[in-house]
Amino acid sequence: MIEVEGITFAYTPGKPIFEDFTWTAGRNEAWVILGPSGCGKSTLLSLLAGLVRPQRGVIRVDGQLLTRPRPQTGLIIQDYGLLPWATVRENVRLGLRIRNFYGADGIHAPRDYQPTLEVEPWLERLGLLSVAEHFPGQISGGQRQRTAIARTLVLNPDILLMDEPFASLDAPTRDSLQRLVLDLWVERGLTLIIVTHVIEEAALLGQKILLLGHPPNQTAHVIENPDFLHPEYRDSPAYRDLCRELRSRLEAL
Numbered sequence: 240m241i242e243v244e245g246i247t248f249a250y251t252p253g254k255p256i257f258e259d260f261t262w263t264a265g266r267n268e269a270w271v272i273l274g275p276s277g278c279g280k281s282t283l284l285s286l287l288a289g290l291v292r293p294q295r296g297v298i299r300v301d302g303q304l305l306t307r308p309r310p311q312t313g314l315i316i317q318d319y320g321l322l323p324w325a326t327v328r329e330n331v332r333l334g335l336r337i338r339n340f341y342g343a344d345g346i347h348a349p350r351d352y353q354p355t356l357e358v359e360p361w362l363e364r365l366g367l368l369s370v371a372e373h374f375p376g377q378i379s380g381g382q383r384q385r386t387a388i389a390r391t392l393v394l395n396p397d398i399l400l401m402d403e404p405f406a407s408l409d410a411p412t413r414d415s416l417q418r419l420v421l422d423l424w425v426e427r428g429l430t431l432i433i434v435t436h437v438i439e440e441a442a443l444l445g446q447k448i449l450l451l452g453h454p455p456n457q458t459a460h461v462i463e464n465p466d467f468l469h470p471e472y473r474d475s476p477a478y479r480d481l482c483r484e485l486r487s488r489l490e491a492l
């Protein structure tokens with residue numbers, strides 16, 4: 240459970256991106272944060288990741304005050320953040336190596352952390368075994384994104400935050416990765432929060448959709464999308480109606 244309680248956050252004094260903003264995401268829910276460029280989507284993700292702190296108000300995760308990044312939260316940033324000089328396998332192993340270095344101290348790794356977590360099954364699950372010895376510059380955008388996902392899931396996160404994860408992918412690659420992320424959400428019981436500015440993507444991936452508008456954001460506008468996993472959903476009138484509704488709600492914000 241993620242509780243955002245009355246937060247105010249500004250990069251520049253007097254120009255808040257969020258002002259007395261309250262929002263709650265339940266455990267195992269799949270959320271999309273949708274809004275136009277510059278509305279504060281990435282900022283909210285950074286706040287949820289504990290990378291920046293609000294000037295007022297608090298964020299709690301499972302009842303614990305969020306004061307720094309927590310090891311159980313996985314964050315996949317735009318452009319994947321892979322090390323260009325490390326192979327796919329080394330990139331996927333990276334988080335584990337860092338965790339093993341610090342040990343199960345409850346800060347860098349959860350106290351019940353198992354240092355034997357496996358890299359190879361994730362390389363296989365994400366279709367990366369054949370490129371495991373390649374460097375990021377030698378693989379496709381979809382494979383780079385899969386590597387970033389594998390690197391995060393190896394650490395067994397309970398919350399997965401993704402910033403525009405499908406933005407630079409071609410349509411078939413995007414479709415298959417969207418399906419993969421939803422499968423992993425179901426399999427792993429993750430709380431999933433995906434940032435996008437694409438209305439159609441929000442309607443396909445969001446069990447719940449948080450709409451942000453031009454700052455300051457003061458109210459959490461939430462739209463429920465309970466049928467989003469239905470196999471026929473993409474071709475249904477409900478999907479088209481939701482896209483229309485999202486478009487007009489965004490224009491009104």
Ligand SMILES: Nc1ncnc2c1ncn2[C@@H]1O[C@H](COP(=O)(O)OP(=O)(O)OP(=O)(O)O)[C@@H](O)[C@H]1O
Nearest residue numbers: 250251256274275276277278279280281282283436
């Ligand atoms: N580190 C920073 N310092 C100052 N201003 C920032 C910083 N990061 C973002 N901003 C500003 O804060 C506002 C919100 O930015 P943010 O990146 O959260 O928006 P966004 O909705 O994710 O946009 P996009 O879809 O273009 O990525 C923008 O006006 C941006 O210019």
